[in-house]
Amino acid sequence: MWRSLLAFLSLCFVLAFAGGARAAGPCHTSADVWRDQALVNAVSAYGMEWAPFAATEWGWQAYLPLILTDLHTDCGPGTPIFASQLAGFQQTHGLAPSGLLDAATFQVFKGVWQERRPFVMARTRQECPDPPPINQLGYLVESEEHADRLTRLLRRDVLDAYRRLVAAARAEVPEVAADPELLQIFSGFRDPEADSARCAQQGNCDGLRRAVCSPHRTGTAVDLYVGQAPGLGVDSTALVSREYMARTAAYRWLVANAGRFGFVPYVYEPWHWEYVRPWDPSFAP
Numbered sequence: 001m002w003r004s005l006l007a008f009l010s011l012c013f014v015l016a017f018a019g020g021a022r023a024a025g026p027c028h029t030s031a032d033v034w035r036d037q038a039l040v041n042a043v044s045a046y047g048m049e050w051a052p053f054a055a056t057e058w059g060w061q062a063y064l065p066l067i068l069t070d071l072h073t074d075c076g077p078g079t080p081i082f083a084s085q086l087a088g089f090q091q092t093h094g095l096a097p098s099g100l101l102d103a104a105t106f107q108v109f110k111g112v113w114q115e116r117r118p119f120v121m122a123r124t125r126q127e128c129p130d131p132p133p134i135n136q137l138g139y140l141v142e143s144e145e146h147a148d149r150l151t152r153l154l155r156r157d158v159l160d161a162y163r164r165l166v167a168a169a170r171a172e173v174p175e176v177a178a179d180p181e182l183l184q185i186f187s188g189f190r191d192p193e194a195d196s197a198r199c200a201q202q203g204n205c206d207g208l209r210r211a212v213c214s215p216h217r218t219g220t221a222v223d224l225y226v227g228q229a230p231g232l233g234v235d236s237t238a239l240v241s242r243e244y245m246a247r248t249a250a251y252r253w254l255v256a257n258a259g260r261f262g263f264v265p266y267v268y269e270p271w272h273w274e275y276v277r278p279w280d281p282s283f284a285p
Helices: 002-018 031-047 061-071 079-094 103-115 118-125 157-174 174-178 192-202 238-248 249-261
Strands: 047-051 055-058 138-139 154-155 185-186 221-225 263-266 269-275
Touching: 031 061, 031 263, 047 103, 047 221, 061 079, 061 103, 061 249, 079 103, 103 118, 103 263, 138 157, 138 192, 154 157, 157 174, 157 263, 157 269, 174 249, 238 249, 238 269, 249 263, 249 269
Parallel strands: none
Antiparallel strands: 047 055, 138 154, 185 221, 221 269, 263 269
16 A cells, blocks of 8 residues: 555656756756656656566665666656666667566566676576685684674685775765674675585575575675664565665665675675676685
8 A cells, every 4th residue: 555655656746847857957858758758667666566586576666776777877767867778778688668667677687687697697507606615715804794693704805805895885985984884794605515404404495585506605795784674684585675775875885886896786685795706816825
């Protein structure tokens, strides 16, 4: 019910300002062509009913930061420029350039994001990467570990990249600088044998609740604390949790900047990031 109300209010807001679109700044240029699509996107961003990851969801706010990054715009869903940029993306990827975010277009976005993860590409080839040799792993220090779920190890070149990422975030984002908990790691390297034992004990390695072959076995995957919705866990996949995280300053900075340090995201989990550069031999003992 509240989703429908949000969608209705969103539409009313956009309609109220549609008449002055040309005076509303660069996000509202091309309003003559893309105004109607902007109205539809404004509503569906909050109210579209769909199932991008099996379970039913409403709206696509949880994915908006990543979508905006690939559209190369800061303009929101209710703007003509968003619709125009989206149409360009659709045309580039062989879709009808409708300028409307729909399930088919999102599947293309998802494919683009997944292809940036070497681990996922290995899994499509039915490969499960081996863990790194123990001498390639380094220890986190206490201030880097999140108290909710302590971790200990990462591949040492990944740990160095993580530390440079955090230093930059603290220098560039006041919210991160003010809260030492943000960007702490609550899961890093996970030993495959320990993961298998936990799977057997808990019976939840079904590929949804827990991966049969986890990217954490590579020592290149990190789960970062980006904030948490009240009453929910640091890795809750509830839609309200993921939407909350997608709005945080820490997550939005990661979307825009983590690539500078070699990290790419997993779209469904705002906390999960993977280092995609090959092993740096300069970190060898």
